[in-house]
Amino acid sequence: MIFLSDHLETYLVIAVLLLLLGVYGMVRHKTFIGMLISSEFILAGASINFMAFNRFLAPNPAVGQIFALFIMGIAAAEAAIVVSLILMVYHRFRTVDPAQVHDLQH
Amino acid sequence: MFAYKCIAEALFVFFIAVTFTGGYFAVRAKYIMHAVMGLAVSLLGIAGLYFHLGSPFLAMMQVLIYVGAVCIIIAFGIMVGPKPQADEEKRVLGKRNALLAGAACLLGFGLLTVTVVQATWVPATVKTGDMTVRFLGESLLNQFCLSFELISVILLTAIIGALIIANIGKEEAES
Incomplete structure (x- = not known):
C-alpha cells in the first residue's frame, strides 16, 4: 500500500497548488485586503516547500524549520504594514480600488 | 502499527481537504470577511500538514502566529478600514478575465507538476541532529x-x- 504522506512529491504538489491558488486570488480580487489574503497563500506554499525538503532531503533538520519560522515572522510583519498602508491609502485617495491609486503615473 | 499508519494517512487526506476547502472559500468568497474565515481554516489545515512533516512545534507556531495573529490583524483591517464597494463587479474580476486567470493557473500547475514529478531527488547521506x-x-x-x-x-x-x-x-x- 502506498502512503501519500511518505512521499516528497505529494507535499511539492500541495505547495504548487497553494502557490497557484494565491496567484489566482491575487488576480481575481480587486481589493487590497483580498490581495493581502492571497499573498498569504503564496507564502504558505513556500514554507511547505521548505519543510518538505527539510523532512526528506536536508542533512540538518533544523534549517527548514528555522526558515519556515522566518517566513511566518515576515508574513506577520507584512500583514501589519499592509493593513496600515491600506488605511493610509484610503485616507489619502478616498478609495479602496487599487486601479484608482495611480499618483506615480502622472 | 499498520492501523496507526492508516489513521495517520486518513488524517493527512483530511488536512489536505481542509486546506483546499478553506483556500477555495478565501479565493472565491463574495464578501471579504468570508475570505478571512477561509484563510483561517486553510491555515489550520496547513498546521496539520506541518505535523505530518514531523514538526509539532511549527504546527503550534502556525496556529499561534497565522491563525491567531495574522488573521486577527486582517479582520481588524477590514473592520476599521474603508467600506467595501457595494457592487460585486468592482470587487472581483469580470467573467472573461476570471477564465483567463484560471487557464493561466492551470497551465502553471501542469508545468510545475510535471517538473516536480520528473525530477530525481537525492536525499542527504549523512543526517546531523533530529527533529x-x-x-x-x-x-x-x-x-x-x-x-x-x-x-x-x-x-x-x-x-x-x-x-x-x-x-x-x-x-x-x-x-
Missing part, C-alpha cells in the same frame, strides 16, 4: 543566532513602521 524541539532551540541560539536576532529586529521595525504609517494617514485625513 526535536530541543535540537531546534539549541541551533536557533548557536548556529542560527543571526537569523533569530534578525527576525526580532524585523518585527520591531514593522511594528514601529506600521504605527508611523497609520499616523501619517490620520494626520492627512484631519488636515
